[in-house]
Amino acid sequence: MAITPASSVLILDNKDLTTPIYELQSFDSLWKALRWKYVRARFPICWRKLLHSRYMLANIVYLIYSIGILIINFHPSFNNNSTETSSILSKNLDQSIDHNSNVNRYYIILGFLHLLSAFLYWWAWRDRSWLDIIMIPEYLNHIEAGLYLWSAFWYSKQDTLGGYYTLAVHKIELTAAIIELFATFGWIMSWYMTYTRTIGRGFTLDDPDTIAYLTTTISSFIYIIYNIQINLYPEQYGENLLYKYGDILYFIGALYYIFAALRDENCFWFLPLAGQYGVAAGRIRVETKELPQYGKSPVFITDLCKRRVHQEFNNRNELNMDNPTVTSST
Secondary structure: OOOOHHHHHHHHHOOOOOOOOOOOOOOOOHHHHHOOOHHHHHHHHHHHHHHOOHHHHHHHHHHHHHHHHHHHHHOHHHHOOOOEEOOOOOOOOOOEEEOOHHHHHHHHHHHHHHHHHHHHHHHOOOOOOOOEHHHHHHHHHHHHHHHHHHHHHHHHHOOEOOOHHHHHHHHHHHHHHHHHHHHHHHHHHHHHHHOOOOOOOOOOOOOHHHHHHHHHHHHHHHHHHHHHHHHHOHHHOOOOOOHHHHHHHHHHHHHHHHHHHHHHOOOOOOOOEOOEOOOOHHHOOOOOOOOOOOOOOOOEHHHHHHHHHHHHHHHHHHHHHHOOOOOOOO
16 A cells, blocks of 8 residues: 555544554644644544543642642732731841731642642552552652641741741751652652653653653752751741742643653654654664663562672671681590
């Protein structure tokens, strides 16, 4: 059968819409790809796949959480009446803190939402043991979300800049920020161990996962710097707005995680491959061995303990061989 431009959607014409499409149609621009008429035919199929995607559900909750944080930070009705200090030229630790009870409740709701997203990200790992080493950052994420929820419950108890609950909240959030930083590096490790090796994937800006974890990591550093400043200078609480830059990056990362999830569900099968306009993905033939589904073999948390026990056992055996005990009977 002769191949024509229309034959690039032969699978669609045959109603086999669940089969991955190896597109033979090339596009000269992103705009032309988005205007392609068969995108409308593919949309319902992608939508049904997304409804069954655990990872997409976790990303949506994560996006809602990041949007809620931005609304509290920048909406005038929240930003002007949230936790603020009275305008006194010489600030001291005995200065009182004014509270907005509604904003405090919203922070508690967002704290529960953060904890829910942490659980959903853990739940999204299909066919993986809960002892798998790639689960470590997910457990750290639960701890971090729990600490932020704890601090949210104590917001309403803050009375002065140097009060017990105020300083305790600063310490709790600094601990949470440090744990989050370790979790972000763990996510990079997990991504490296599990992503499918193929064109347009990997440590490249063509991969939305790369942008997503970069923004998350940078925002974690910003949160740590902010919390260190607040712990050293508690009188800056309410005036130091460095954390807002971290919240903006957090939101950008959430958008890129959504984009990456759509890519993983083949919703962008028709777009130019890794920015190579004029090249159809289905016409690329690369002679290579079969690519693995996962980059590395699964490693369990308990494996590290087992290796240590075996190593100690081997060391004792070697020591006994080098220094044999000789006994003589009299």
